[in-house]
Amino acid sequence: TTKIIFDTDPGIDDAMALLFAHYSPEIDVVGITTVLGNASLDTVTRNALHICERFDISAPVHKGAAAPLLIAADEPPAFVHGDDGLGNINPDTPSVQHESASAAQFIVDKVVQHPHEITLVAVGRLTNLALALRLNPEITQLVKEVVIMGGALGTNEHTGNVTPVAEANIYGDPHAADIVLTANWPLTLVGLDVTMTCVMQQAQMRHLRDSAGAAGQFIWDISRHYEDYYHRTRGVKGFPVHDSCAVAYVLAPELFQVRSGAIRVVTEGISIGQTIMVPGGRLFPPGDWHNVPESQGCVGVNADALLQLYESVL
Ligand code: BDR
Numbered sequence: 001t002t003k004i005i006f007d008t009d010p011g012i013d014d015a016m017a018l019l020f021a022h023y024s025p026e027i028d029v030v031g032i033t034t035v036l037g038n039a040s041l042d043t044v045t046r047n048a049l050h051i052c053e054r055f056d057i058s059a060p061v062h063k064g065a066a067a068p069l070l071i072a073a074d075e076p077p078a079f080v081h082g083d084d085g086l087g088n089i090n091p092d093t094p095s096v097q098h099e100s101a102s103a104a105q106f107i108v109d110k111v112v113q114h115p116h117e118i119t120l121v122a123v124g125r126l127t128n129l130a131l132a133l134r135l136n137p138e139i140t141q142l143v144k145e146v147v148i149m150g151g152a153l154g155t156n157e158h159t160g161n162v163t164p165v166a167e168a169n170i171y172g173d174p175h176a177a178d179i180v181l182t183a184n185w186p187l188t189l190v191g192l193d194v195t196m197t198c199v200m201q202q203a204q205m206r207h208l209r210d211s212a213g214a215a216g217q218f219i220w221d222i223s224r225h226y227e228d229y230y231h232r233t234r235g236v237k238g239f240p241v242h243d244s245c246a247v248a249y250v251l252a253p254e255l256f257q258v259r260s261g262a263i264r265v266v267t268e269g270i271s272i273g274q275t276i277m278v279p280g281g282r283l284f285p286p287g288d289w290h291n292v293p294e295s296q297g298c299v300g301v302n303a304d305a306l307l308q309l310y311e312s313v314l
């Protein structure tokens, strides 16, 4: 099994991805770290604890960043994820508490304790990972892998969802994202190029609701708001399962086509939050692109197989 730390801002698709990881026999969720994003830090942390309590997930929950590294925190997108971050189901206040150590400290400690065993799956803003790198840069050599839902590489029409060129998780803390994407560790970016093509349709949702027990019903309940948002704004029927794509990459990387290259993030101006990949092998003189380690970016996915995998795990 693969040990993962799930760094998240639940969030409807985050909640779906957490359940996907939890119910996958090949994944052991050893910790959950939270970051502001789809709702405030307190709200997303409450949501993570609620999901853990409701579905007997024993992983500790560590609270992370309440604001981006350098830019000001923005208003959470209640129009996408609801005021409560979970599609306005108004979850019970959990009776369990988050741990006292910060998300960044927990990430460092776990990675150091289990060298080459921990995969960081980050499906929110990258603030906690950047802070962990700042606490102990050696973790780059000690993680097994880093898998990130974020960004867009411009290989198809899905180039941005907050601006024409920026995806929400990267846009929310571009400075943190640039630190994480240019660190020298084995990293794969699962961006909009692939996640926007993994659209779960109503029929599959109904099937999950009717055959995947309490988790299936929960997923149905939280996703009504999300489905409506995508329908109203994009005319899509169904919705993309962004964060579950990162979990799917851990379980079945063969479902994805990847490209390697240096990836950086624009940190100012009208393109702020854009991810840019320079294909491997292209050499540049000293400057902003010099010595940026190569990462992988997903450029294609077998969406049907991915959605099928989600369904079979649940
Ligand atoms: C990402 O932004 C959030 O709204 C989702 O949870 C996902 O992580 C998609 O751009």
Ligand code: CA
Pocket (backbone or CB within 6 Å): 008, 009, 010, 011, 013, 014, 038, 123, 124, 243
């Ligand atoms: Ca998310």
